[in-house]
Amino acid sequence: MRSEILRTLRNAGDSFVSGQTLCERAGVTRQAVWKNIAQLKANGFVIESVPNKGYKLVASPDALYPDDIKSRLADGSVCRKIESLEVTDSTNIRAKQLAEFGEEEGTLIIAEQQTAGKGRRGRQWESEPGTGIYMSLVLRPAINPVHVPCITLVTALAVAKAIKKTCGADALIKWPNDIVLGGKKICGILAEMSSEMNFVNYVVTGIGVNANNRHFPEEIEKTATSICLQTGRKTDRAQLAACIVNCFSQYYNKFKESKNLMPFIDEYDSLLANKDKEVRIFYGMEEDSGKTETGMAKGINKDGALVVNTKNGTEYIMSGEVSVRGLYGYV
Numbered sequence: 436m437r438s439e440i441l442r443t444l445r446n447a448g449d450s451f452v453s454g455q456t457l458c459e460r461a462g463v464t465r466q467a468v469w470k471n472i473a474q475l476k477a478n479g480f481v482i483e484s485v486p487n488k489g490y491k492l493v494a495s496p497d498a499l500y501p502d503d504i505k506s507r508l509a510d511g512s513v514c515r516k517i518e519s520l521e522v523t524d525s526t527n528i529r530a531k532q533l534a535e536f537g538e539e540e541g542t543l544i545i546a547e548q549q550t551a552g553k554g555r556r557g558r559q560w561e562s563e564p565g566t567g568i569y570m571s572l573v574l575r576p577a578i579n580p581v582h583v584p585c586i587t588l589v590t591a592l593a594v595a596k597a598i599k600k601t602c603g604a605d606a607l608i609k610w611p612n613d614i615v616l617g618g619k620k621i622c623g624i625l626a627e628m629s630s631e632m633n634f635v636n637y638v639v640t641g642i643g644v645n646a647n648n649r650h651f652p653e654e655i656e657k658t659a660t661s662i663c664l665q666t667g668r669k670t671d672r673a674q675l676a677a678c679i680v681n682c683f684s685q686y687y688n689k690f691k692e693s694k695n696l697m698p699f700i701d702e703y704d705s706l707l708a709n710k711d712k713e714v715r716i717f718y719g720m721e722e723d724s725g726k727t728e729t730g731m732a733k734g735i736n737k738d739g740a741l742v743v744n745t746k747n748g749t750e751y752i753m754s755g756e757v758s759v760r761g762l763y764g765y766v
């Protein structure tokens with residue numbers, strides 16, 4: 436109900452909304468509206484109230500308040516429930532715990548801070564409190580497990596599009612799971628699944644966005660940046676989080692029908708930072724050891740593989756066990 440009040444106030448823009456209208460929209464009494472407005476104010480929303488005119492939303496707090504995110508979700512959103520945490524080890528871990536106990540598709544876990552944020556292959560995701568967006572969605576797609584890696588690419592498309600829509604920035608995708616701006620990483624995506632041979636129990640797609648970070652630890656400062664550092668503007672995190680979920684919902688619903696990336700190839704390739712660039716593929720965990728290969732990245736195929744022209748011919752690189760770098764830099 437609080438999200439309905441917020442949605443109505445936000446949609447009214449600069450106009451006041453009468454108490455009566457809020458009662459009707461939220462389906463509650465005047466007293467309940469008054470109580471909820473007081474609750475919202477206590478949570479940092481600035482709401483002006485003028486007798487005989489009603490209420491006006493003046494400002495929202497810089498927080499990932501679940502009712503705020505809910506109030507910005509579009510019709511047809513995959514998100515049905517939001518669990519918001521001040522601190523957690525990792526939103527993926529929490530989402531997987533819930534999924535193990537039967538949580539349905541569409542639960543979003545979102546946190547202000549992660550103490551053990553995860554990257555691929557056991558790597559760490561730096562999750563500074565209060566500046567980033569750390570969230571994971573529980574999914575239960577009726578697809579074959581071999582197609583699950585495509586969900587990483589679908590998520591990347593959604594994040595890049597949402598950043599363009601809400602921040603006006605031309606974010607690109609570094610195949611398969613990173614979003615870059617100004618040649619540096621602003622977002623990592625980690626999709627994990629539980630499956631049987633031919634059946635997906637659940638998938639958790641986790642997203643970590645550097646929204647308003649100003650500093651990074653020394654180990655990653657050469658390759659990491661934030662939307663705020665790149666655009667010079669503070670990101671409205673709740674708005675971006677909701678927009679990512681809305682964009683993801685659109686792509687994901689389409690993907691559940693196509694079950695492959697055929698309908699997305701052109702759009703993905705148009706955002707691919709590696710396209711028509713020389714790349715080096717690292718097959719080992721460490722960049723200075725293990726097998727590497729170089730070639731020209733041409734785009735993705737319908738299974739989400741990176742198509743690379745190497746001296747041995749065309750290779751189709753699957754995402755699981757490799758890292759990709761530009762030949763002359765991170766991208």
Ligand code: ATP
Binds near residue numbers: 562613655
């Ligand atoms: P790479 O980006 O090196 O190709 P990857 O895609 O396998 O690696 P991810 O799982 O996406 O890696 O992310 C983990 C890596 O990202 C870490 O090893 C670290 O180098 C870097 N990293 C960690 N936290 C952040 C952050 N907040 N912003 C940018 N980069 C980060």
